[in-house]
Amino acid sequence: MTSDKEKIFRVLAILVGILGSAYVLSPFLADILLAGVVAYALNPWIHKITKTRWCRHSLCLYGLTFGLFLIISIPFLGAISKIYGKLLAIDLTDDGKKAILTGWQEQRKHVIDTITHFFSQFGLRSTVNIDAMMTDATQKLLGAGFRLSTYIVTQIPDVLFSFVVFLVMLFLFMRHAGWMERTFRSAELLNSEETTNVITVLKETSYSSIFSSILTGMIQSTIVTTGAAIFLEVDLGLVFIVTFICSFIPVIGAAPIAFTLAIYGWIIEDTTAGIGLVIVGIVAGIADNIARVYMLKIAKDKLHPFWSLLAIIGGIMVLGLPGLFLGPVIVSATMQIAPMLLNSQSKR
Structure with missing residues (x-):
């Protein structure tokens, strides 16, 4: 039988190893x-x-x-x-x-x-x-x-x-x-049911952060880039990349890119381009809301858009560009796992 001292030593050894590795790999x-x-x-x-x-x-x-x-x-x-x-x-x-x-x-x-x-x-x-x-x-x-x-x-x-x-x-x-x-x-840090639930939450939040965001961004980028190709002579690759990045920001989305292009159209006295790109921006905004809601239902993401916005901004400030995805995953997983474990503990 393992003594208490051996258990304590094993835990401390693991903690020292984890903390040391995290410090070395922190960059x-x-x-x-x-x-x-x-x-x-x-x-x-x-x-x-x-x-x-x-x-x-x-x-x-x-x-x-x-x-x-x-x-x-x-x-x-x-x-x-x-x-x-x-x-x-x-x-x-x-x-x-x-x-x-x-x-x-x-x-x-x-x-x-x-x-x-x-x-x-x-x-x-x-x-x-x-x-x-x-x-x-x-x-x-x-x-x-x-x-x-x-x-x-x-x-x-x-x-x-x-x-x-x-x-x-x-x-x-x-x-x-x-x-x-x-x-x-x-x-055996948790019982079998809790372990399964934690793994399921991590899988769902990871899937939601990666695939739903990417698919929504692709849809919006395609709409705005198509509008830019029809009404203006601009670098379509640059428009697609910038729109794709902005599409990850909840509430704001990719519509402002189309509106910016519309302002440029009016500056060069192309009224048709200005009006057309305003319509493109509205369509991109509507597509963002529809596609994002649909993707969230599929991915079962329970994170409110406001928390998602804060998680993205905070994630980028703390972790850089990877925080764009990691922020929502960390916050969403924590908000689901913490109540689940607390409720499980209270039932014992």
Whole structure:
């Protein structure tokens, strides 16, 4: 029989090991947690595919990992390639610089004239210094753009390394998912029913955070990008990526991207584009509400949209970009597991 001292020593040894490992791996903690959430969300699909017997388990894991690599990397590599191509296409000769300056001055004059006409309709032309306002806004935008571009360039090595860590850990989590679940059950930290309920909650919240958000974002991005392709000549890849990212934000969603494009349409005096993109924004907002509610019903997510918004914002502030998914998973799982365990304890 195991003595109390041995039990205490085992618990302390495990705690020291866990805390030490967490401290050493803390720079990659968000990437590892995100990989675990994605692996848990993919687990039902892996079982379905392997049960068909046309794909071995190891081959399925390699295929899913490589497919996810392509899905994530191709859009960003395409965007980088476009930006690099445009930079190479810039004419840095004297004539080219003069042409760029002339074009910029013409665009600036056009924007000033448009804003002046707008204020004149309300009798505010004499009270607003449009030229000074435009100069100040331009300086701020250029400064912010320079700082943002510098930050993005300096973060590229870290992002690439985090991406590699995420893919490797995703593969390992998917490969050892069964062993991890058996280990958790054999530890007998909870009774059999509670253990099953906790595992079910984690699976549902992981699925909800990953798949429902991605599918909803794809729908909204497709609607806004299609509208942009019909009414304006813009970089559709950039519109799709920005809309996809904004679609994860509850309440706000992707509609503001369409409205921003509509404002741009009015600035360039394309009324048809402005009206059309307003309609696209309304359709995207309606699609967001319908698709999100439908996905939440399928995923059985019980997290209120307000808590989801706070979880996303807090997750990003604490964990960076992975917090976009990890925040809702952590908060939603806690709000479901804590009452369940407390009610179970009170019945004993």
